[in-house]
Amino acid sequence: xxxxxxxxxxxxxxxxxxxxxxxxxxxxxxxxxxxxxxxxxxxxxxxxxxxxxxxxxxxxxxxxxxxxxxxxxxxxxxxxxxxxxxxxxxxxxxxxxxxxxxxxxxxxxxxxxxxxxxxxxxxxxxxxxxx
Numbered sequence: 001x002x003x004x005x006x007x008x009x010x011x012x013x014x015x016x017x018x019x020x021x022x023x024x025x026x027x028x029x030x031x032x033x034x035x036x037x038x039x040x041x042x043x044x045x046x047x048x049x050x051x052x053x054x055x056x057x058x059x060x061x062x063x064x065x066x067x068x069x070x071x072x073x074x075x076x077x078x079x080x081x082x083x084x085x086x087x088x089x090x091x092x093x094x095x096x097x098x099x100x101x102x103x104x105x106x107x108x109x110x111x112x113x114x115x116x117x118x119x120x121x122x123x124x125x126x127x128x129x130x131x
Contacts, residue, residue: 071093071096073092074091078091
């Protein structure tokens with residue numbers, strides 16, 4: 001045995017910088033100002049990214065099934081002409097192609113606008129830092 005209490009094997013090592021919580025007052029009721037906890041009801045689950053992704057995948061598959069049914073029911077060929085090209089496609093495929101082309105144009109226009117806004121925001125942020 002040594003005279004140093006921190007080196008004694010019988011005593012636990014002191015923990016530095018640990019806040020000591022005071023013992024509750026026996027005359028006080030704990031959590032007197034808080035409303036009582038809801039009993040009997042389960043807490044509602046929080047929306048997570050994984051849950052949102054799962055919901056989006058299910059919705060996407062439902063839309064895909066509806067599109068496949070639409071294409072399968074509209075198989076009558078439709079003559080198409082663009083500039084000097086002539087061809088025929090099933091009606092469902094032609095309408096789906098037009099919808100996809102419209103979506104791609106929308107994405108291109110939206111991407112250009114987002115690029116403009118980010119560039120403007122970056123310039124404004126740099127100008128604000130210099131001031």
